[in-house]
Amino acid sequence: MRFRLQRKQLCIPYVLFLILFVIIPILFIVYYAFTDSNGYFTFDSLISFFTSTNKLNVLIQSLLFSVINTIVCLVIGYPIAYLLASSKWKASYVIVMLFVMPMWINFVLRTAATRDVLTWIGIAGGNHPYIATFIGLAYNYIPFVILPLYSTMLKLDKTQIEAATDLGCNRLQVFTKSIFPQSIPGVISAAQMVFMPTMSSYVIPETLSEGKIVLFGNSIYIGFSNNQWNSASFMAIIMLLIVGITMLVTRNYTEKDAKGGSSRW
Amino acid sequence: MENKNYIIDLKNVSKIYDDDTVAVDDVSFYVRKGEFVTLLGPSGCGKSTTLRMIAGFEFPSKGEILLNGKNISNLPPNKRPINMVFQRYALFPHLDVYDNIAFGLKLKKIPVALKDKDGNPILKINKGKVKDIKREMHLTKRNKHLSNEEKELKLEELSKKLNEALTTKEQAYKYTKLSAKEIDEKVARALKIVDLEALENRSIDTLSGGQQQRVAIARAIVVEPEILLLDEPLGALDLKMRKDMQLELKEMHTKLGITFIYVTHDQEEALTMSDTIIIMKDGVIQQIGRPKDIYDEPKNAFVADFIGESNIYNATMMEDKVVRFLDHNFACIDEFPINEKVDVVVRPEDIVMNKEGEGMIQGKIISKIFKGLNYQYVVMVGKNEVMVKSTKEYEDGAIVSLDIEPDSIHIMKKDFTTNIYTDAWINKENQVMIDEQPFDVDILQLVEGGKLVDGEIVDKKNKKYDFNDADVVAEIPLDKIEIIDDIESPACQIVGEIVDSVYKGDQYLYIIRTENEEDFVTYSNYAYNLNDKVGIHVNKEDIKIRLKKEVSNYEI
Known part of the structure; x- marks a missing residue:
């Protein structure tokens, strides 16, 4: 019998890829999370995680950092995206590029440069770890807010703004009753692009706070580098769960507007 | 004070955009309370801009808009008791049908x-x-x-x-503000008017185009505006739906009793629905009148061509109430000076078709189309095509006779008799610059008995003249401008775009507009499409020029 390539067979490489690099690593993490150093099944990691105030504190601190950073990025990014999307600005493409361009520079290098700049203007991480970290986080994640918001707002129908004024809205009401509700899908996906990566961010807090702030990503890294594979794996699972939950919560909105899509770190 | 019956009154309104394009040029009209008025015209004629100025999305550069005698020219849309149904509906996708309709009501404030x-x-x-x-x-x-x-x-x-x-x-x-109960009642009433009672909780994207249209209308009428503006609201619907909606809109208009101002480019829609039609072209009103008056008595060839199907011919007044076209003298009822060149309009259904030899003019049928109610024939009379609608059936290719009654011949003043360029000038090469392009011209016509001696212009008294930079008025007759297809050809003197064409029986009247907005009007036997880029050639001897100043100013 001659072999005939069918559409079904085209997906074999992808399935192999997914099994090798997604499914098996996750299974490994689950395996390590629920075994001890001798390979026996145990709940030790779970118990030690939920009884360690230190680790719980890191989790709560990371959540707070994520929430604040998401809000800061949205507050800064939303007006920029709105201005860019309104046709009045002819240079908008250039400005989008200016915001996106730093992303082409190596991330670790960029963060080191940020640290140097901050030190130079007097906000050294050693003295002001929180401020430095927040500046660094916002700087890095604002492009991820602008892009999904920009693409949502480009699709907004200008005549709807006219329709809203026609029906009696003043300028503020046009925004609160028409523009903002319609840009919510963009806001949600922008928030997703910022919230979860902030939690697991490792390089930024490490570099900019000079090791003074430990976020969830940092503590997972510390665990692995200290050969505590079991507890670190369990934290990784917690991380995965949080990501899953946020995805579930925001699914309804993003279905309508599957946008954004850039690499995450 | 103003006439109280005028709900809206535009006085010399112009809209000039920042780049100096004139969208609306000195437009004045009024609308009576409860009237159904249609702004009709081809795209880009300024009808939508006019509507948007009434709505308040644009403010007039000049002139005034009065609402019930009060100047509202610069009032923002949310302060006008006027609502609009948008071309693409502009419904809010994040709200369901009920909330879309209630949108305006929730904002409405009742003065106490x-x-x-x-x-x-x-x-x-x-x-x-x-x-x-x-x-x-x-x-x-x-x-x-x-x-x-x-x-x-x-x-x-x-x-x-x-x-x-x-x-x-x-x-x-x-x-x-209105109470929730009042809003409920009003929304329910609006839904009933547009026949959408069962759909109030549906989301907008699950509705068909026709249903969205109805929601858009309901959303606008529910706030009880004094005037409802409709910007080509039926454009996105299919033909059958459009016909139904036309009748329904008309019915709604009667039921609601408010003023409708409707914008469309569809002449049939305008004729079906309106009490008054305002025909616009290039930002200027061409004619205002009742549908029947506009159809029967078009003011110019543009209106005649735009409203309904018509035969338009170049004609000459022969005697008092006798006009000659199609190589025949017809009796008519309009009075024009003898020998004046005029445009004649005859509606296809006003021409009576008979067997060969039983009418005023003879022709051969070259096309026959069955249109349901009647046949539409094209009859060749000499070099002219005549469109005829008749219920009688004749064979394709048959020779027939045509009769035209005096009251079916509508005579209009000719729009153009010659091209005149008032800001032309003479360049160093003794060419005339029209629209900043050089045209060869017989420069000697400026001087009585002039001739060229060693490249200099000399008159009979041996006075020399230098016309460099002289301002002149140039004139080119309509039939002396030649259209050139190949814009690269050396004969082509200027390039322009065809912006208007009117078919006049045996030839087309074109307006060719150059980049600098100069118009060249010409006749041609060949068909060109609107927006075609064509070249223009004018023979040297066909350009007439005359100096703006005395010729003595240019003596040397």
């Missing part, structure tokens, strides 16, 4: 007169009015299209009004 304990009205300075006047003053100062004198005059008038508003106290009002 304030009274003190004894029931006497409380008087206060009207702050809203002061704010509006200040806003208007600000806009007037920034308006680039008014001359300084006009500005000063207007500002003076406004500051008078401001003083008055600041010193006189008026009845004060407080504003209340």
